[in-house]
Amino acid sequence: MMPGTLVKPLVRVPVQSGPTVRVQDLTGAERAVALYASDMPSGRRRHSSEQVREWIVQGVERLGVEEIRRRGEFFYGHRLLELHGLVTAQIQQRHEQRFPKRGRLNVADQQAADNVYGDRMSEATRLRNGTAAVDGDCPCRGTRYIPAFYDEDCGPVDMLCPVHARAEIRRHRAGYGQTFDLRDDVRHTPRHTGEQR
């Protein structure tokens, strides 16, 4: 063998211009927030996966990763309260200030869901997926319990706050035969301060 043939050709490594954003490193809520902040049109239309990906990256570049995460947590917290009819006027007002165009937010949410389905989520992102926060005074007032109704035999009955008692709620559900994901414990460690708000 000729010694010269052992020399590997030089591989040029492309120089990256600034930090790159990968959609896989964003939760569904974060992708929705990014799309909302991007040039994506508000109409319900089909777009190519590449185009949606580009808009997500554009939104992140506009707001910054920190702000995308913050808004993503508020967006998801609002949704959890809304599902249980627990949104107060203050929380709703702040939500609408952040996302004044309701229709656009719905479109962004749908596009983000499709993108998560197609592009998936990195493992690290899956661990913090579902982190929620409330912008305003949560109906549980930080106690994680919300008065639900009055029972003649038991007295006042509380419900668990869908945002601040999420880990407990998941454990309860797991107790009724659903698959329990151990990752939920990791996801709700105290250092996730967004969960504690």
Ligand SMILES: [Zn+2]
């Ligand atoms: Zn709460």
